[in-house]
Amino acid sequence: MKNKIQNIKTSNHKTWQSAAILALFFFFSIELMAQDKQQFLSAKESEPANFEWMQGFPPAPDKVLHTWDGSFFKFPAIRWSVVHMREILPTQNVSRGLEASEALQYNLDSHIDSLTFIPWNSKKPMSWEASLWENYTDGMIVLHKGKVVYERYFAELTETDVHAVMSLTKSFTGTLASILVAEGTLDDKKLASFYVPELKKSAYGDATVRQVMDMTTALKYSEDYSNPKADIWEFSAAGNPLPKPKDYKGPVGYYEYLETVEKEGEHGEIFGYKTINADALGWIISRATGKSVSQLLSEKIWSKIGMEQDAYYQVDSKGIAFAGGGLSAGLRDLARFGELIRNKGKYNGEQIFPQAAVEDIMKGGSKEAFAKSNHPNLKGWSYRNMWWMTENENAAFAARGVHGQTIYIDPAAEMIIVRLASHPIAGNAANDATSLPAYKALANYLSNKN
Amino acid sequence: MKNKIQNIKTSNHKTWQSAAILALFFFFSIELMAQDKQQFLSAKESEPANFEWMQGFPPAPDKVLHTWDGSFFKFPAIRWSVVHMREILPTQNVSRGLEASEALQYNLDSHIDSLTFIPWNSKKPMSWEASLWENYTDGMIVLHKGKVVYERYFAELTETDVHAVMSLTKSFTGTLASILVAEGTLDDKKLASFYVPELKKSAYGDATVRQVMDMTTALKYSEDYSNPKADIWEFSAAGNPLPKPKDYKGPVGYYEYLETVEKEGEHGEIFGYKTINADALGWIISRATGKSVSQLLSEKIWSKIGMEQDAYYQVDSKGIAFAGGGLSAGLRDLARFGELIRNKGKYNGEQIFPQAAVEDIMKGGSKEAFAKSNHPNLKGWSYRNMWWMTENENAAFAARGVHGQTIYIDPAAEMIIVRLASHPIAGNAANDATSLPAYKALANYLSNKN
Numbered sequence: 082m083k084n085k086i087q088n089i090k091t092s093n094h095k096t097w098q099s100a101a102i103l104a105l106f107f108f109f110s111i112e113l114m115a116q117d118k119q120q121f122l123s124a125k126e127s128e129p130a131n132f133e134w135m136q137g138f139p140p141a142p143d144k145v146l147h148t149w150d151g152s153f154f155k156f157p158a159i160r161w162s163v164v165h166m167r168e169i170l171p172t173q174n175v176s177r178g179l180e181a182s183e184a185l186q187y188n189l190d191s192h193i194d195s196l197t198f199i200p201w202n203s204k205k206p207m208s209w210e211a212s213l214w215e216n217y218t219d220g221m222i223v224l225h226k227g228k229v230v231y232e233r234y235f236a237e238l239t240e241t242d243v244h245a246v247m248s249l250t251k252s253f254t255g256t257l258a259s260i261l262v263a264e265g266t267l268d269d270k271k272l273a274s275f276y277v278p279e280l281k282k283s284a285y286g287d288a289t290v291r292q293v294m295d296m297t298t299a300l301k302y303s304e305d306y307s308n309p310k311a312d313i314w315e316f317s318a319a320g321n322p323l324p325k326p327k328d329y330k331g332p333v334g335y336y337e338y339l340e341t342v343e344k345e346g347e348h349g350e351i352f353g354y355k356t357i358n359a360d361a362l363g364w365i366i367s368r369a370t371g372k373s374v375s376q377l378l379s380e381k382i383w384s385k386i387g388m389e390q391d392a393y394y395q396v397d398s399k400g401i402a403f404a405g406g407g408l409s410a411g412l413r414d415l416a417r418f419g420e421l422i423r424n425k426g427k428y429n430g431e432q433i434f435p436q437a438a439v440e441d442i443m444k445g446g447s448k449e450a451f452a453k454s455n456h457p458n459l460k461g462w463s464y465r466n467m468w469w470m471t472e473n474e475n476a477a478f479a480a481r482g483v484h485g486q487t488i489y490i491d492p493a494a495e496m497i498i499v500r501l502a503s504h505p506i507a508g509n510a511a512n513d514a515t516s517l518p519a520y521k522a523l524a525n526y527l528s529n530k531n
Numbered sequence: 532m533k534n535k536i537q538n539i540k541t542s543n544h545k546t547w548q549s550a551a552i553l554a555l556f557f558f559f560s561i562e563l564m565a566q567d568k569q570q571f572l573s574a575k576e577s578e579p580a581n582f583e584w585m586q587g588f589p590p591a592p593d594k595v596l597h598t599w600d601g602s603f604f605k606f607p608a609i610r611w612s613v614v615h616m617r618e619i620l621p622t623q624n625v626s627r628g629l630e631a632s633e634a635l636q637y638n639l640d641s642h643i644d645s646l647t648f649i650p651w652n653s654k655k656p657m658s659w660e661a662s663l664w665e666n667y668t669d670g671m672i673v674l675h676k677g678k679v680v681y682e683r684y685f686a687e688l689t690e691t692d693v694h695a696v697m698s699l700t701k702s703f704t705g706t707l708a709s710i711l712v713a714e715g716t717l718d719d720k721k722l723a724s725f726y727v728p729e730l731k732k733s734a735y736g737d738a739t740v741r742q743v744m745d746m747t748t749a750l751k752y753s754e755d756y757s758n759p760k761a762d763i764w765e766f767s768a769a770g771n772p773l774p775k776p777k778d779y780k781g782p783v784g785y786y787e788y789l790e791t792v793e794k795e796g797e798h799g800e801i802f803g804y805k806t807i808n809a810d811a812l813g814w815i816i817s818r819a820t821g822k823s824v825s826q827l828l829s830e831k832i833w834s835k836i837g838m839e840q841d842a843y844y845q846v847d848s849k850g851i852a853f854a855g856g857g858l859s860a861g862l863r864d865l866a867r868f869g870e871l872i873r874n875k876g877k878y879n880g881e882q883i884f885p886q887a888a889v890e891d892i893m894k895g896g897s898k899e900a901f902a903k904s905n906h907p908n909l910k911g912w913s914y915r916n917m918w919w920m921t922e923n924e925n926a927a928f929a930a931r932g933v934h935g936q937t938i939y940i941d942p943a944a945e946m947i948i949v950r951l952a953s954h955p956i957a958g959n960a961a962n963d964a965t966s967l968p969a970y971k972a973l974a975n976y977l978s979n980k981n
Binding site for chain 1: 585588589590595597599615617618619620621622623624626628629631632690691773774784786787814817818823839840841843846848849850851
């Protein structure tokens, strides 16, 4: 993968295509096999401070990062970029409002770092702390029974920064849709094209909102990045906020692309994790409410639970938020969101949105539809309202994004884990082996503690 | 002027040049003569809600605004854009920190709207409220003795938005420099090239930091936008964050441009209001401290006085903040800053930075140097540390930005006025006649009140 990224050739003539490559990395969906780590600098070695990306007045020529030559998202530069998306891309604010934030309560547990677990396909125990370094963690926070028991920042991230959350964005889109369904503003049994007539001739023409929410749509659409003709490239090019080249004939903006997606197979049968479903859902909820995804997130959640920082979305050239992967947010604010979900929409005693919105997530999706998809490491899981349901004994579920982002909610253990990271490998298969069993070990530890 | 803007031709081949045109509007420095208003839609008629710029999912094709075709900053679209800079341009955050904001105290005075004054070159009294509509005001706040006596939002601006402050940015840069001088971190008697050796061969090579701060540098540099060969275009093109065209041979980024500026005349003799001085000063203070202008503004001011919103800077393709005109901030936060200056660096009883930093501003600049410049409407004024000194009986001074932005500080009347606006004419000569006498009338009214 490293070589693949480094071999991306940038032609002066078509710099926009290289820019499109950047966009790709936000919504990488392929569960790449973990590769030999030897080829990458370690977490410590790859810290941005060692490279001075975009530092200095001005930065040295080889330390300047751009979207249009792909440099911005190459490892190890990505370790800087995940904390600085807005400095390279146009963005839309998600306002926390003007009220004071509500401080999280702390009950730090110094034993967590030395907690051990057995990684998948291994017999050697690994410590919690070692797993953080192993996975190029930028930020890790754990809440137990609503209190912070663990919090650490690494590399470029501090408590006053926000971090690209990649595909966690989808779970925000799905949660907003679930809230709107529970509130009666959105009918998940209706067709997507009921809300967005422009989608009538596309694959979404006869897909229900529910099928979009659960990604059981049958789309002729490939996110295989290794194929230069994969549809993902066209989607990326459409959503790229830079001016299109003169000879560009493709769709402009995320929505125009969605109108072109063709059907392949029957809706409702197979889970197919495809970013464009989240953008279709973003379109649907915007049409159902007359509000942008940014505005909805602010109104329904961000301004309601004492967030301490505004968040933001990357936008296309028409100002449309990238609902499939464009959000950046702060570590503690993501934990607040996780806690809001764990408490079924209740926060500090107040019901922020209908409990039914979370109950509909927690009941899980179709295990059959999930089993037919290609996720060999996630056996028995399901997918519901753009959340990954482990279906384990604790009924844990998660938002998951490439390069190691997660919000992991364990209802039985009353635990929230948020990890922000900049792993050199996009696909989460590369870090699941040393993180999912760690989360389970921590859940056990915390459950047995009191 | 309207025709000039509307006649800007955009060639597909050189869209970047059109983008450069946009940048121009941020730091227009020519005091344009007020023109016949008849040719522009009124403030009411031009409200963004009447046009739906960038509204809808997606916006209608003729409602999409871009930097690269100039549409973003054409009147009346500019009325939307001033509140949404980050949605079109890359930006750098100015953090307020995570603490709760400190609420402003209120003592609203409902008589202010009907207060009257005589505009320059007129005999007919005008009401305060009428002047706001006359000047395409987006936000107006007045503090008297530290309390809000007047606050209104118009058009696209609300209390949870930020607004482009154009050249008010310069006064922030100048204030930061004045603080650093007072703290002993910056020596204003040293040459600019002492801090930035790269400037040695440029006009700045033998200019002192003091001359840069007071804009008495002798530069071969024209901001005459009507001349297609004016230097301003080259500066704009250099600072444009979009990728440069293949055949572009000019400097890349604000700093590289500054290295090319030639000397014309002798430093220290004539005040010459040129945006590039603020960017040179931004470079100097970054080198003197090792910190970006964004970081300095956050550390010295934004995180210190209970601000309620983060601010942000527009950046060039190297991530360098546009210290001459790239700041966006909230109305009330700008008022807090004005109050901090009026109280000589003290805020809510705490000395935030040395009093000497403001005293050095308030002693004013050289009236002789100012008189030799071309500001026929601002007779007797001076310019100090990037603030405009009225030198009137109240010792009022102001930050001023194109399209009607101002922070007006009247020490004798214990009054701060902040106006954010999107006047169709960039140069402030177009609105000074109906605002500066209004500010004076309000100062008199408030002074006589108690």
